[in-house]
Amino acid sequence: MNLGVTMLTNNKFISTLKYKFMNFPIKYKIITIFMFFLVIYFFTTTILYKQILNQEKEKQLNVSSSQSIHLMKSNIESNIENINNISKLIISNNDVRAYLNNEDNALNYRRSIQQIFSQLFVTFPFIDSIYLYRFNGTYVSVSKSVTFCINDDIYSSNWYNDVINLKGRYLININAGGNLVPNTGKNNVSMIRVVYDFDKLVPIGILIINITEDFFSPIIEETKQKYNTSFILLDDNENPIIIGNKKDPIISSLKEEYKHGIIETIDGVEYYVLSSSLDDYNWKLVSYTPIETINQNINPFNSFLILLISVTVIVYLIASLFTAHYVTQPISKLITAMQGVKKGHFKPVTILTGQDEIGELKDTYNLMIEEIEKMIIKEVSTEKQKRKLALSILNEQIKPHFLYNTLDSISYLALSHNNKEVYDAIHALGQFYKESLNKGNAMTTFEAEITMIKNYLTLQKLRYHTLINDTYQLEEETLKIPILKNTLQPLVENCIYHGIKPSGEPGNINISSRLENNRLYIYIEDDGLGMTKETLLSLQTDSIDDNIKSFGLRGTIARLRIHYGVDDIYEVKSERFKGTQIILKLPVQEVTYESKSS
Numbered sequence: 001m002n003l004g005v006t007m008l009t010n011n012k013f014i015s016t017l018k019y020k021f022m023n024f025p026i027k028y029k030i031i032t033i034f035m036f037f038l039v040i041y042f043f044t045t046t047i048l049y050k051q052i053l054n055q056e057k058e059k060q061l062n063v064s065s066s067q068s069i070h071l072m073k074s075n076i077e078s079n080i081e082n083i084n085n086i087s088k089l090i091i092s093n094n095d096v097r098a099y100l101n102n103e104d105n106a107l108n109y110r111r112s113i114q115q116i117f118s119q120l121f122v123t124f125p126f127i128d129s130i131y132l133y134r135f136n137g138t139y140v141s142v143s144k145s146v147t148f149c150i151n152d153d154i155y156s157s158n159w160y161n162d163v164i165n166l167k168g169r170y171l172i173n174i175n176a177g178g179n180l181v182p183n184t185g186k187n188n189v190s191m192i193r194v195v196y197d198f199d200k201l202v203p204i205g206i207l208i209i210n211i212t213e214d215f216f217s218p219i220i221e222e223t224k225q226k227y228n229t230s231f232i233l234l235d236d237n238e239n240p241i242i243i244g245n246k247k248d249p250i251i252s253s254l255k256e257e258y259k260h261g262i263i264e265t266i267d268g269v270e271y272y273v274l275s276s277s278l279d280d281y282n283w284k285l286v287s288y289t290p291i292e293t294i295n296q297n298i299n300p301f302n303s304f305l306i307l308l309i310s311v312t313v314i315v316y317l318i319a320s321l322f323t324a325h326y327v328t329q330p331i332s333k334l335i336t337a338m339q340g341v342k343k344g345h346f347k348p349v350t351i352l353t354g355q356d357e358i359g360e361l362k363d364t365y366n367l368m369i370e371e372i373e374k375m376i377i378k379e380v381s382t383e384k385q386k387r388k389l390a391l392s393i394l395n396e397q398i399k400p401h402f403l404y405n406t407l408d409s410i411s412y413l414a415l416s417h418n419n420k421e422v423y424d425a426i427h428a429l430g431q432f433y434k435e436s437l438n439k440g441n442a443m444t445t446f447e448a449e450i451t452m453i454k455n456y457l458t459l460q461k462l463r464y465h466t467l468i469n470d471t472y473q474l475e476e477e478t479l480k481i482p483i484l485k486n487t488l489q490p491l492v493e494n495c496i497y498h499g500i501k502p503s504g505e506p507g508n509i510n511i512s513s514r515l516e517n518n519r520l521y522i523y524i525e526d527d528g529l530g531m532t533k534e535t536l537l538s539l540q541t542d543s544i545d546d547n548i549k550s551f552g553l554r555g556t557i558a559r560l561r562i563h564y565g566v567d568d569i570y571e572v573k574s575e576r577f578k579g580t581q582i583i584l585k586l587p588v589q590e591v592t593y594e595s596k597s598s
Helices: 002-022 024-090 094-101 106-123 159-168 213-227 291-344 357-415 417-440 446-467 489-503 531-537 549-563
Strands: 127-133 141-144 147-149 173-174 181-182 188-196 203-212 232-234 241-242 262-267 269-278 283-290 443-445 466-476 482-484 507-516 519-526 570-575 579-586
Touching: 002 213, 024 094, 024 127, 024 188, 024 213, 024 232, 024 283, 024 291, 094 127, 094 188, 094 203, 106 141, 127 181, 127 188, 159 173, 159 188, 173 241, 181 188, 181 203, 188 213, 203 213, 213 232, 241 291, 241 482, 262 443, 269 291, 283 291, 291 357, 357 417, 417 446, 417 579, 443 446, 446 466, 446 482, 446 507, 446 549, 466 579, 482 549, 489 507, 489 579, 531 570, 549 579
Parallel strands: 466 507
Antiparallel strands: 127 141, 127 203, 147 181, 173 188, 188 203, 232 241, 232 283, 262 269, 269 283, 443 482, 507 519, 519 579, 570 579
């Protein structure tokens, strides 16, 4: 059952991928296909390269390790041969032979032999100690460092029979088979051989020359510098005789594969390990070559191959992009032209196409654009006429509304027989309309609009006297901004007739302005009666016409929305008995208009 669920999941995943791929643009489909084969090429090349590189590494490591082991073995054998020559020199000495043959006067030769041995230490500093045994158990020894003799009975030594059987040839082992213990903490390589009487050809003694393991250090160092290879020399029991560097890895046991060379990870580091036997001494020589050594040699080749692959990838990508561009360029241009329709750009496609499906699609699209453009021109013309008529009607509604209220104020003054005030009122009214007309322009500056408000409030103060007080907090940068004329007067009028006058107490009207984010914010605030929560809530609905009885605010908001073409044009804040604040948020427009004449 799990297998069936897995297969169903895989099929669903494949189907999802196929669906997404089918929805790709043609350009990306082409690039995706190219990239798919590029990935296959890259992985195949990488796998093959790694196989070839590993084979080449092992080949070079094997050659390098074999050469280093051969050099090491040659040096060891050469130096051991030098020690053999030294042993021959000792054996041929008359005093040595006299000491071994003459048991009665042996003491007479001890001092002479010790002097000979001491001179050898000076000439051959790698000699640590020399022991010359007689078969009766006595011996002469000289040691550079203190060397302890564990067993004076050479007959019981584990190497005795082997040395006798060699009949004068030397035997190599470590620390004289355990009979001698150097106090240096380092192993001594012991060369042991039987001394024969030249005349009688019978054994007369045994010579042991001990060489410190430091004797091999120059050999190891020379080989390491040449091949960057470390060595361990093991005896027949696989115990270390010499370790090239104390930091080098120690193997737990020799493997059969080491004879042919393998890559082994020791202490977290990769080495190429190769072993070889020194049959004459039953020794084994093991070489360790860090893999990073060969990596340094192969790095230039790696760099070249990476460069080659990178160039191939780049060429492959350029080829895919060129193919995708060449195939999809006509389609892309057609799509771009169609996307321009979303932004209101109705332009025909002028790309060069053949008499194929793309060419037919282009011609059909251009015909469609031509028809749509005609319809839009007609619709725009009709909409402009509607907007112009709406603005005209709204503007004409404002003028008689204001004039009616102003004449009502002048009538009150006339009835009061205040001729001077009537004259001032009529003069102020004339100045107000002079500013309001503005040579027939629909736009004026914010500064001119404020002047109109001041004239308007002058008229209202003649009627209501101290009932109204006005203040202004206007930022200098807002004064020259163009706004729709007759914007503020209906709102100030609302402050008087719907805020201050119903409260029955004197009130304040404050007008302030600021410029922020390319919008002119105008605040008209009174401290009159204010609105109930229900009335204020009704202002937040979409249709102001159905919710506000005040014609001034309703008409002004309608005019502003039509003119600026935005709905977010105002905000009302109010609290019962604490006044009302109307905030206008007018987009700043670059408008050219004629200034009023004096």
